[in-house]
Amino acid sequence: MLTANYVGDRTIDIREAEPEPPARGEVQIAVAYTGLCGTDLHILHGHMDARVRTPLVFGHEMSGIVSALGDGVSGWSVGDKVTVMPLAWDGTCPACVAGNQHICQNLDFIGIDSPGSLQGRWNVPAAALVAVPSAVPLDHAALVEPVAVAVHDVRRSELTAGQKAVVIGGGPIGTLIATVARHAGADVTLIEIDGERRAQAEGLGFTTLDPSTVDQVAWVDEWTGGAGADVVFEVSGAAAAVRGMTALAKVRGTIVVVAIHPTPREVDLQRVFWRELRLLGARVYQRDDFEAAIELIAAGVIPTDLVISRVVPLTETAAAFAELEAGRAMKILVDVQAGTR
Known part of the structure; x- marks a missing residue:
């Protein structure tokens, strides 16, 4: 072999x-x-x-x-x-x-x-x-395995139907998280710098932002009526995204760190303190995440x-x-x- x-x-x-x-x-x-x-x-x-x-x-x-x-x-x-x-x-x-x-x-x-x-x-x-x-x-x-990652990330966030979620990073995992979050009933916006990936996400019906041309903080502020997103998923692995992610979350909002960061990153802890943000890590999955992933694939979601x-x-x-x-x-x-x- x-x-x-x-x-x-x-x-x-x-x-x-x-x-x-x-x-x-x-x-x-x-x-x-x-x-x-x-x-x-x-x-x-x-x-x-x-x-x-x-x-x-x-x-x-x-x-x-x-x-x-x-x-x-x-x-x-x-x-x-x-x-x-x-x-x-x-x-x-x-x-x-x-x-x-x-x-x-x-x-x-x-x-x-x-x-x-x-x-x-x-x-x-x-x-x-x-x-x-x-x-x-x-x-x-x-x-199934990457979908299980997305299922676990969304479950970890405790996202509920009707909430607003921002996904930073439109690669495979980011797209899967956005899909699972939307299936859970959330309103999802995806931030991605690559034009082709934005186009793919838009083809799936997602609203996308290009952070190189749009003030994402102002946009999210308007989208949420001044509140901020209920949940922010950091999936890009980029230092700039980590610096900016806290500015997108509402008071007592949740930030889920999904990406693997090979080196320590700068985080705006003043913002975490000021808004009483919840900062969570999300790593791999559990057995029920795998089973849910198989169901989502079988159902065509x-x-x-x-x-x-x-x-x-x-x-x-x-x-x-x-x-x-x-x-x-x-x-x-x-x-x-x-x-x-």
């Missing part, structure tokens, strides 16, 4: 490897599609070099078919359509004991801390599997055809990352089995 490996120094190496049988408690998956995401770009840029062990087969947004079962596995059969919630927690740390296993203090994020899905056969703990309905195509099922820009074979993984880095695509899927079928 072919594998895509991060080997350091912004380099991806495509290698041949022999698949190993699943260990006890594991399931082997014939990976169909793997989505490339911003976290993968952080790995490629070296931002996680202190964490990852190279060579690393990475990737965690995926879909596939169960191809083998390890000893002791029940409830799954060869041929089942699945995706993976790529979190393995220890169950004993204070976070786990408090019921927050998804942010375990010793979390193994599969695809970062251990091998991921950019390989033809992938062995994962059976507990990580999530069933995919037969009616959901495998390429759409590869979006998620604009899968817009989010998926193109599909490439595994041998073109490096070129696909270059496209993402240049902002020329929303979501690129890797067809892991291309050329082997």
Whole structure:
């Protein structure tokens, strides 16, 4: 089988490897599609070099078919359509004991801390599997993980129907958050500097702002009758967005930090104090977020055809990352089995 490996120094190496049988408690998956995401770009840029062990087969947004079962596995059969919630927690740390296993203090994020899905056969703990309905195509099922991120972010914000939400950043996660928030009944405005991404969001019916040409604070102030937004989602990862996000929220409004910031950012804490703002982090997801994501995809709520820009074979993984880095695509899927079928 072919594998895509991060080997350091912004380099991806495509290698041949022999698949190993699943260990006890594991399931082997014939990976169909793997989505490339911003976290993968952080790995490629070296931002996680202190964490990852190279060579690393990475990737965690995926879909596939169960191809083998390890000893002791029940409830799954060869041929089942699945995706993976790529979190393995220890169950004993204070976070786990408090019921927050998804942010375990010793979390193994599969695809970062251990091998991921950019390989033809992938062995994962059976507990990580999530069933995919037969009616959901495998390429759409590869979006379950990022949709689960968006579901978790919106739930974390406690957004309710009728509220006004601002999403800063119109990439895949920002667009998905806007979609989930609107489905929850919110009125959503999306701030995005890239014209193509704004056009895509407008095609989905969202109001968009170009922060390079519009005074976003004045616009949000007028939109909300002088109050400010109920919830602001910071999804861009840009320092300027972090500096400005507090000015968009209402008194006792909520700001949810979604983006991964590789370095500390300047935050207007005077504004946080003055308006009694609530500043929240939102990281990964829980099992019910995955299940809700599958329901949203199956129901056609998620604009899968817009989010998926193109599909490439595994041998073109490096070129696909270059496209993402240049902002020329929303979501690129890797067809892991291309050329082997």
